[in-house]
Amino acid sequence: MKIIQPGAPQSTPDPNRFKVALPSFLGRGGCDIDVFSSGLKLIVMNTVLHQPIQIQRTIAEPFVGIGFCMAGEFDVSFMPSKTQSNIRAGQSGLYTYPQDIEISEYLPVDHMLRIYLMLEGDLLSSFTQGDEDYFSPVIKSFEKKRSNRMVHATTHLMRAVLYQILHCPYCGKARHLYLESKAMELLSHKLAQLQPSYICPGNELKHSDYDRVIYAAKSLVDNLDNPPNTKELARSVGLSCSKLNRYFRRVYGVTPFEYLRNHRLQTAMQLLQSGEINVTEAALSVGYANLSYFSKAFKTMFGVPPGEFLHNSTPN
Incomplete structure (x- = not known):
């Protein structure tokens, strides 16, 4: 060496x-x-x-x-x-x-x-x-x-x-x-x-509500290709839709829909980075049936279209 x-x-x-x-x-x-x-x-x-x-x-x-x-x-x-x-x-x-x-x-x-x-x-x-x-x-x-x-x-x-x-x-x-x-x-x-407990005063959650949000996030991650809608997700954790959105923001800083979108795109990015699949396969694997919509969302988050990302992953 x-x-x-x-x-x-x-x-x-x-x-x-x-x-x-x-x-x-x-x-x-x-x-x-x-x-x-x-x-x-x-x-x-x-x-x-x-x-x-x-x-x-x-x-x-x-x-x-x-x-x-x-x-x-x-x-x-x-x-x-x-x-x-x-x-x-x-x-x-x-x-x-x-x-x-x-x-x-x-x-x-x-x-x-x-x-x-x-x-x-x-x-x-x-x-x-x-x-x-x-x-x-x-x-x-x-x-x-x-x-x-x-x-x-x-x-x-x-x-x-x-x-x-x-x-x-x-x-x-x-x-x-x-x-x-x-x-x-x-x-x-x-x-x-x-310091994950470092949140603004007044934004604290009860342990039971915190656990509900964590379970809701896991439900989304485990079902990227066919996730529950907001009503189904709220019902599954025993919260109203408004409370689920509000509590989710306190824990993750985003709504459940935004969390799902971010996780889908992050997963697709990692799949593309592996170099083992193409853009269409990455989009379908994380639940995007519309390739154009996937490309637009990917570019919005990462600043580059998914096809171009494949070519920019390694140095020249």
Whole structure:
């Protein structure tokens, strides 16, 4: 296995954007880095390796990172703690890195697609100011200057934002503003995931009603090709249609119909990403009989038609 050090970022005509190209003898692709005035950095790593490699780097300054693995699988270890973890597609995590820590990533021959948010210094603390009690475990681990990792599944809301980032429709300053807003949106989804009970006062649900919403969501996911309508779903969990919609919004931030649509499109996206089926098969498998309607909904969520998505899934 070849051991390499990450290359120095190269400047671009955009002063806030940098690139790191993968050496051609190792594979294809590289890394795009966008730096924002808020203190956030957005990093997109999209590569196809010809041989397995080990990337070694030393963290000179402490920071918090939020990572989303969208394709591929790799192992990462931290020194001096010598802890090692396996990261797979579909996972997202929050990492706190102290100063002078060594990181080694072990990448196999594979297509790798990852997106990172980097928060320098005490930026996370500033974002959570006033709500420290909710996020104290994360903040305390950073203040104690030790590495910490929290890994969760990437939610459907996160995936939608991630693919909007990958298929940004703008350029120039509009692109910069668009990507910064999406980076902030990702951060908000991750903070909400860290503390799922962190909801606005007055929006709390009784445990029984919360369980009804969870069961309703599962009923939709289990029947993508033939889901119950709103009346049937409400009746099955013992709620009125209005209460089901209201409670569903409190738990998931969307109505049952929107939740179903998002899950259908996320599932179709994953099927297309596998490269094993075509657009028509993906649409039918998640309950879309109208291909034109499916294509329109897919483009609205991910910013690109499903056919074009197939060609944009791997780096050139």
